[in-house]
Amino acid sequence: MRVVCCSISWSFGSAVTAALPSFPSSRFPPLLPLPLSLPSSNFSPTLSRRSTPSGRRVTRMALKDAQDQQDPRLERISSAIRVIPDFPKPGILFQDITTLLLDPKAFKDTIDLFVERYRDQNINVVAGVEARGFIFGPPIALAIGAKFVPMRKPNKLPGEVISEEYSLEYGTDKIEMHVGAVQPGERALVIDDLIATGGTLDAAIKLLERVGVDVVECACLIELPELKGRDRLGDKPLFVLVKVTA
Numbered sequence: 001m002r003v004v005c006c007s008i009s010w011s012f013g014s015a016v017t018a019a020l021p022s023f024p025s026s027r028f029p030p031l032l033p034l035p036l037s038l039p040s041s042n043f044s045p046t047l048s049r050r051s052t053p054s055g056r057r058v059t060r061m062a063l064k065d066a067q068d069q070q071d072p073r074l075e076r077i078s079s080a081i082r083v084i085p086d087f088p089k090p091g092i093l094f095q096d097i098t099t100l101l102l103d104p105k106a107f108k109d110t111i112d113l114f115v116e117r118y119r120d121q122n123i124n125v126v127a128g129v130e131a132r133g134f135i136f137g138p139p140i141a142l143a144i145g146a147k148f149v150p151m152r153k154p155n156k157l158p159g160e161v162i163s164e165e166y167s168l169e170y171g172t173d174k175i176e177m178h179v180g181a182v183q184p185g186e187r188a189l190v191i192d193d194l195i196a197t198g199g200t201l202d203a204a205i206k207l208l209e210r211v212g213v214d215v216v217e218c219a220c221l222i223e224l225p226e227l228k229g230r231d232r233l234g235d236k237p238l239f240v241l242v243k244v245t246a
Contacts, residue, residue, distance in 0.1 A: 073109035078242045080106035081222065095222055095244060097132065097193055111136065113241060114219055115143040118189055121216060125188035127151050127208060129175070129200050132193035136221065140191065149181045149188075151204050162211065166203035175203045184212025194222040195238065198229025205236055 082099040086092060100106050118140065127149045128137030134150060141148040154163065154174045161176040182188065190204045195218070205215050218233060223240040230238050 071113075073106075073113060074241060076103075076106050077110050077113075077221075081242065095194060095224075097135075097221065100221075101135070110221060110241065111139045111143070114140050114191070117219075117239060118217075119144050121189075122187055123189050123216060124186040125149055125182050125208075125213065127177075127182075127188050127190045127204060129190065129192040129204055130156070133191050136193060137191045140189075146189075149177060151175050151177050151190075151207070162207065164203040164207035164210070166199045168199065173199075175200060175207060177207055182208065182211060182213050185214070187214045187216050189216055190218045192218075192220050194224070195220045195229040195240070196224045196227045198227075198232030201229070201238075202232045205233065 077100065080100040080103045082096040084094040084096050087094040100110065114136070123144055123146050125148075126137045126141035126144070126146045128134050128151065130150065130152045137150075138148045140146075150157075152175070154176055157176055157178055160179040162179055163174045163176040165172050165174050188208050190201060190208070192201060195201055201218050201220075205218070208215050215236060217237040217239055219239045221241055223230070223238070223243045224245075225243055226246055
C-alpha cells in the first residue's frame with residue numbers, strides 16, 4: 001500500500017511510502033502487508049459503503065494545504081487508518097477508522113484540520129450523518145461555535161422528525177432530523193467519515209435545504225473516488241483529507 005500526497009487544488013505530488021500502524025493490544029493486532037493484487041475470483045461486484053474491491057491495488061492520497069506544502073498531519077492521519085481485507089465479506093477491503101481513534105495525535109490532527117478550514121466560514125450548524133459523523137461532528141461544532149445536529153436512521157429520534165428518502169443498490173432508506181433543530185437561513189456543514197456512493201450525503205443536503213438551510217459544504221475523512229459519490233452531490237463542494245483509489 002502506498003500513501004500518495006496531493007494538493008487541495010487536486011494536483012498530485014510525489015509518492016511516499018508509509019507503513020500501517022502497529023498496535024500492541026491483542027484486540028487490534030497489526031495486519032500483515034496486503035498483496036498488490038489478488039485473483040479476480042476474489043472480487044465481489046457488490047461494494048459495501050466503506051469498502052473497495054480487494055482485487056485491486058489501493059492507493060491513498062492525503063491532501064496538502066492550500067500553499068501546496070506537505071502538512072505532516074495528513075500522512076499521520078492516512079497511516080493511522082487500518083485496512084481490513086475480506087470484511088464484511090470476501091473480496092472487500094474495509095476502511096477501518098477505529099485505529100485512528102486509538103491514536104490521540106492522529107485523531108486530534110483530523111479534527112484540527114477540519115476546524116482550521118471552517119472556523120471563519122460563519123457556520124451555525126454541523127450536521128453529522130449517522131453513525132460515524134457523530135464522532136467527528138461534535139468536536140468540530142464545539143471548536144467553531146456551532147450547534148451539532150444528528151441526522152439519524154429511521155425511528156431513532158424520539159421527537160417529531162422530518163425525513164428524506166434515498167435510493168440504495170437494492171431498495172431505499174431514509175435519513176431523519178428533529179423538526180426545529182435548524183432554522184431557515186442558517187449555514188450548515190454536513191460531515192461523515194467516508195463518502196462512497198454519496199447517497200446519504202445527498203439526502204442530508206436535500207433534507208437541510210428543504211427547511212431553508214444553506215449547506216456550505218460537505219466534509220469527509222475518506223473518499224472512495226471510483227464509486228463516484230462526488231458526482232451525486234452535484235455542484236455542492238466536498239472536502240476530504242484522504243482519497244483511497246484502486
